Amino acid sequence: MQYRDFGKTGEKVSALGFGCMRLPTRNDFKHSIDEPEAVRIIRNGIDNGINYIDTAFFYHGGKSESLVGKALSDGYRDKVLLATKSPFAGFKFGFEFDKVLNTQLKRLQTDHIDMYLLHAANLKAWKNSALKLDLLSKMEKARAAGKIRYIGFSFHDDYEAFETILNGYDGWDFCQIQYNYVDINNQAGTKGLEAAAAKGLGVIVMEPLLGGKLANPTDNLKAALPEGVSPVQSALDFIWDRPEVSLLLSGMSNAQQVTENLRYADESRIGKLTDEQKLCFVKAKKVFESSAKISCTHCEYCIPCPKKVEIPEIFAQYNKSVQDEAAAKKAYKKIKGDAAKCIGCGKCEEKCPQKLPIRQKLQEADKFFKGE
Ligand code: SF4
Numbered sequence: 001m002q003y004r005d006f007g008k009t010g011e012k013v014s015a016l017g018f019g020c021m022r023l024p025t026r027n028d029f030k031h032s033i034d035e036p037e038a039v040r041i042i043r044n045g046i047d048n049g050i051n052y053i054d055t056a057f058f059y060h061g062g063k064s065e066s067l068v069g070k071a072l073s074d075g076y077r078d079k080v081l082l083a084t085k086s087p088f089a090g091f092k093f094g095f096e097f098d099k100v101l102n103t104q105l106k107r108l109q110t111d112h113i114d115m116y117l118l119h120a121a122n123l124k125a126w127k128n129s130a131l132k133l134d135l136l137s138k139m140e141k142a143r144a145a146g147k148i149r150y151i152g153f154s155f156h157d158d159y160e161a162f163e164t165i166l167n168g169y170d171g172w173d174f175c176q177i178q179y180n181y182v183d184i185n186n187q188a189g190t191k192g193l194e195a196a197a198a199k200g201l202g203v204i205v206m207e208p209l210l211g212g213k214l215a216n217p218t219d220n221l222k223a224a225l226p227e228g229v230s231p232v233q234s235a236l237d238f239i240w241d242r243p244e245v246s247l248l249l250s251g252m253s254n255a256q257q258v259t260e261n262l263r264y265a266d267e268s269r270i271g272k273l274t275d276e277q278k279l280c281f282v283k284a285k286k287v288f289e290s291s292a293k294i295s296c297t298h299c300e301y302c303i304p305c306p307k308k309v310e311i312p313e314i315f316a317q318y319n320k321s322v323q324d325e326a327a328a329k330k331a332y333k334k335i336k337g338d339a340a341k342c343i344g345c346g347k348c349e350e351k352c353p354q355k356l357p358i359r360q361k362l363q364e365a366d367k368f369f370k371g372e
């Protein structure tokens with residue numbers, strides 16, 4: 001495992017962090033976490049050098065934190081830096097901050113959280129919740145009480161919003177941004193990555209594979225990527241190449257992904273990419289953008305929908321149709337909450353970190369799948 005500086009904190013973090021939002025699930029109605037397998041793969045990651053575990057209050061419908069608590073029992077807690085996030089955007093009153101934090105400590109079976117983030121910060125949540133409810137003072141009080149150690153935010157909005165939040169508080173230790181070879185000019189982008197690192201923040205990269213879409217590329221995209229390296233390793237190398245990156249998070253769902261990612265992390269280096277390989281990513285970005293139907297990352301923030309429309313699954317099949325139209329059409333027929341059930345209330349769009357025009361795209365997908 002390679003270890004890197006975490007901004008100015010003095011901490012050394014593994015180049016690969018374990019994201020706990022896509023843990024292995026059972027094949028049941030609720031897609032509940034397969035606990036023994038999830039514990040096993042998390043511990044395997046830690047045994048092989050991962051020292052950063054990331055979860056959030058809402059992941060897996062609120063069950064991820066408890067699972068992480070179990071995985072980190074039996075002495076594993078002391079081997080890692082533990083990160084979780086405050087669902088602050090939904091707070092109406094300041095007291096909710098402490099209430100939620102205490103619940104998280106209980107779920108995680110720990111007396112402190114190492115890295116505590118305002119979850120999915122955007123300009124609206126920053127102004128209406130973080131500033132209005134004075135949550136940064138609450139973060140500082142929690143730190144003084146020993147409940148959290150480092151203060152950060154995860155981010156989904158445009159670059160201007162990123163700058164506002166980054167410069168809106170002097171006490172940030174770190175931030176977490178979406179970054180991959182397709183998103184260099186999207187959200188915080190390369191500019192945001194550089195700005196955060198220049199201020200001495202640790203920078204965590206999420207969505208390195210854009211919700212898995214860069215892991216299974218079309219033949220065209222594969223052909224554009226650097227030769228002799230798997231699409232996943234290429235995508236991860238693109239991120240690890242940057243000196244500003246402290247670590248990247250991979251939401252690993254099975255033992256094979258853990259094994260492969262551990263190897264990729266071990267082989268990673270700052271400045272590893274040649275100029276020729278860097279040019280491949282410029283081309284790959286163009287190919288991707290010309291073929292993806294919708295840039296949904298399958299994060300599931302938009303559900304539940306009041307009409308039980310299965311938005312992430314519909315978009316997954318819509319994108320899959322680029323590669324295999326017949327299989328995608330067959331899979332769409334099996335989706336109970338299909339796009340036709342949407343009543344256009346717009347609640348999902350308020351929650352989508354990618355700011356996708358979900359209603360419009362659902363209509364488009366429905367027409368496509370029904371062959372209209
Ligand atoms: S707009 Fe449609 S898909 Fe979105 S929450 Fe409303 S009913 Fe559900």
Ligand code: SF4
Pocket residue numbers: 295296297298299300301302303311312315351352353354355356358
């Ligand atoms: S539509 Fe938006 S919120 Fe829903 S899964 Fe896709 S990216 Fe996430």
